Amino acid sequence: MTQSPLKTGIFYLLAGVLFTYLAVENVNSNGDFGFFAYLFILLATMDIGTGIRLVFMHFRFKNKPKK
Template sequence: MRRSPLFSGVIYLLLGVLFTYFAVQNVQNDEGWGFFTYMLIFLATLDFGSGLRMVMLHFKIKKQIKHKK
């Protein structure tokens, strides 16, 4: 089963938001910035980047299909 790049992009963006939320909670509950917080921010950055890339790929494919018609 193939998923569209838009669906995958939205999932990645939601994961980025979730990891960012966990990082903010970790900083507020602990005594500042630790290794785990940096790891969560790193994962959120990767997910945001992948999500944006997938959403842009969806619109690029959609534009190419429309242009061929």
């Protein structure tokens, strides 16, 4: 059984939001950008980009005319 790109995309978007929150909290607690803040930002960027790509892929396949 395969997962739909929409569900996987939403999961990646939520993970990106979580990593963004963790990065903001890390900077607020430490007062500066450390290693983990940059790591969380990198992970959030990759997850949000992948999530957007998967959601667009879902709608592209959904609107594709069937033969």
